[in-house]
Each structure stands twice: as C-alpha cells, then as structure tokens.
Amino acid sequence: MRRDMKPRLQTFTRTVLLLQVCWLWSGQCLSVHFSNPQSVYVVKGQDLILQAQIKLLEGERVSKVTWERSAKTSGKSSTVAEFPHRVPSDGRVTVEQQGYTLKIRGYQASDGGVYTVTVTDQSGHRRSAQRNVEEYLAVNHVSVMVNVSHSVLHCMEAWGTDPSFTWLYEKVVVTGKVGHVSADGTSLVVSGTFCGHFTCVVRNKLGHSSATYTAEPCESTNRSTSAVIVFLLLLLALVAASLAFLLWRRHWHGHNRRQRLTEPYEEDL
Structure with a gap:
C-alpha cells in the first residue's frame, strides 16, 4: 500500500466509525442550538429574526427544518414555516440559509411565544431547540x-x-x-x-x-442660611454706624479747635 493512501484510509475509517456511533445513538452527532439561550425581546413593528446553529458530521445533510410556535396563553402549537416546502403566502414569514434562519416582518403581540426549530437529517434523526420571544415594552407606572x-x-x-x-x-x-x-x-x-x-x-x-x-422641607438649612444673612446685615450696619460716628466725632473736634484758636485774637482787637 502506498504511503499517501494510508492517511486517507485512516480518515475514512474514523468517519465510518463516527457515523456508526451516531446511528447507534439515534443521531447524537446532529446538534441544534441557539447562540444565546435568553429570551428575545422585539419592538412592535420591527422584524423578528431567529437563527439556529446546526452542527453536522461530514457527509451528513439536512432534509427538513421545521419552525413551530407555542402560544403562552393557550399553549396551542402551530407550524410557522418549513424548509424546503412550506412558507406562508402573506409574505411576512421567510426562511433563509437553508431554513436555519427564520424572519418575521412587522412583529405583533400575537407573534410572541416559544419558538421551536426541529432539524431532520437524511436518516430521519431529529433534533430541536427552543427560544422564547416576547414584545419589548415601554416603562410604565413608576x-x-x-x-x-x-x-x-x-x-x-x-x-x-x-x-x-x-x-x-x-x-x-x-x-x-x-x-x-x-x-x-x-x-x-x-x-x-x-x-x-x-x-x-x-x-x-x-x-x-x-x-x-x-420629604419634609429642609427647614434647618434654610434657617441657618437666613441666620447667616441676618448676622452679616447686622454686622454691616454696625460697621457703617461706627464709621459714621467716627467721622462725626472727627468733624466735631475740628470745629471746636478752630473756635478756640480764633477767640483770643478777636478779643485783642
């Protein structure tokens, strides 16, 4: 056997073994999940987009992808779309990327619920994943x-x-x-x-x-402020009164001094 054929044979053998294991375990090699398991919130009138992540072994293929919705209030389940066959004729619902992506235009409150995507491979094995979808609501009643x-x-x-x-x-x-x-x-x-x-x-x-x-008015702060203002006004008034008194006293002493200097001179005359 040639050397370049040996790695190919080993790869082929591993693939066959993996396929056998997957078949024995009812398609465990097929996996479906969403990248973010948390709920999806959609503003009314905007588009809802759900994208599933699907993993397959080499050589496997998907034969059908089904999207279903279960209403929260009634719990009733209905098929939203299937790939490659069934898509509603109203144009609101489309599937892309071989059915892995579901798009609903103009989201309404009635579109909310639990969405389940189910993938079926060529052997008939099925795997599913779920995502909760709710309307994005404005804040109310604070x-x-x-x-x-x-x-x-x-x-x-x-x-x-x-x-x-x-x-x-x-x-x-x-x-x-x-x-x-x-x-x-x-x-x-x-x-x-x-x-x-x-x-x-x-x-x-x-x-x-x-x-x-x-809460209660901040009276203590207002009173303190008022008291400071009143104190400053009183202080300014006191300073002004003191200055006025000093000026008057200086003027009075100057006037008396002039009188004492002129009276003896007038008597000699």
Whole structure:
C-alpha cells in the first residue's frame, strides 16, 4: 500500500466509525442550538429574526427544518414555516440559509411565544431547540416607596423591558453626599438629611418615566442660611454706624479747635 493512501484510509475509517456511533445513538452527532439561550425581546413593528446553529458530521445533510410556535396563553402549537416546502403566502414569514434562519416582518403581540426549530437529517434523526420571544415594552407606572425609619427609598416599575434606574435629588443626579444607590439602581439609601425632593427616573430604549417623593422641607438649612444673612446685615450696619460716628466725632473736634484758636485774637482787637 502506498504511503499517501494510508492517511486517507485512516480518515475514512474514523468517519465510518463516527457515523456508526451516531446511528447507534439515534443521531447524537446532529446538534441544534441557539447562540444565546435568553429570551428575545422585539419592538412592535420591527422584524423578528431567529437563527439556529446546526452542527453536522461530514457527509451528513439536512432534509427538513421545521419552525413551530407555542402560544403562552393557550399553549396551542402551530407550524410557522418549513424548509424546503412550506412558507406562508402573506409574505411576512421567510426562511433563509437553508431554513436555519427564520424572519418575521412587522412583529405583533400575537407573534410572541416559544419558538421551536426541529432539524431532520437524511436518516430521519431529529433534533430541536427552543427560544422564547416576547414584545419589548415601554416603562410604565413608576412609583417610589419609602422607609422613613431607615432613610431608604425604593423605585418600582410595572412591566417595562430592560429598565435602567437613575436617582435625582432636587433635579440633580444623586452623589455620595446625598446617599448610596444599590447595584441594580432600584434603591437609594439616604446618608444626608432626609428632606427635599427625591426623583426616580426609569428608562429603556422606548422612552422614560419618573416618580418623585417629597420629604419634609429642609427647614434647618434654610434657617441657618437666613441666620447667616441676618448676622452679616447686622454686622454691616454696625460697621457703617461706627464709621459714621467716627467721622462725626472727627468733624466735631475740628470745629471746636478752630473756635478756640480764633477767640483770643478777636478779643485783642
């Protein structure tokens, strides 16, 4: 046997053995999965795109790819598309890349649910993967709850998708002097004086909403400021009065001195 034929024979032998193992284990060599197992959130009116990752051994081929959707409310399952045969005629649903990619134009709330892709190879072996799809919702009904005894405020939002939280104090972003914000942004522990206006702003890519908690007015600060201002005014008035008195006294002494210098001279005349 020639030397260049030996590696080829070894490769062929390994392939045959792998195919036999796969056949004995009911197609274990065929695998289907999604790159990201987390839920997909789609903005209403935009396109939903699901792409499955399929692995095959050399020599294997896919005979059919089926996409199904199970509604969350009813649990009823229906076929969305099949490759290479069945695609709805309304033009909203298309499959690409030999059925591995499903695209639905103009996503609606009714398109949500659990999507299952099932791949069948030439031997009839089937493998499936699932992906949850939901509508991307705007933030709604933001509210602030407070624990006065512990100086803690909690921000809550009803059902918005992927919300982010920001705290403001008197319309300015909270700093360390005011308090500490939790890692998820939902809570604010007030370290300074618990007074004034605290606002929680919740945002996502569809917009924002906010709620404000009004604590007791910061009277102590206002009184201190007023007291300082009054003290400064009194001090300025005292200084002005002292200067006026000194000027008047200087003028009075000068006038008397001139009188004493002129009176003896007038008597001699």
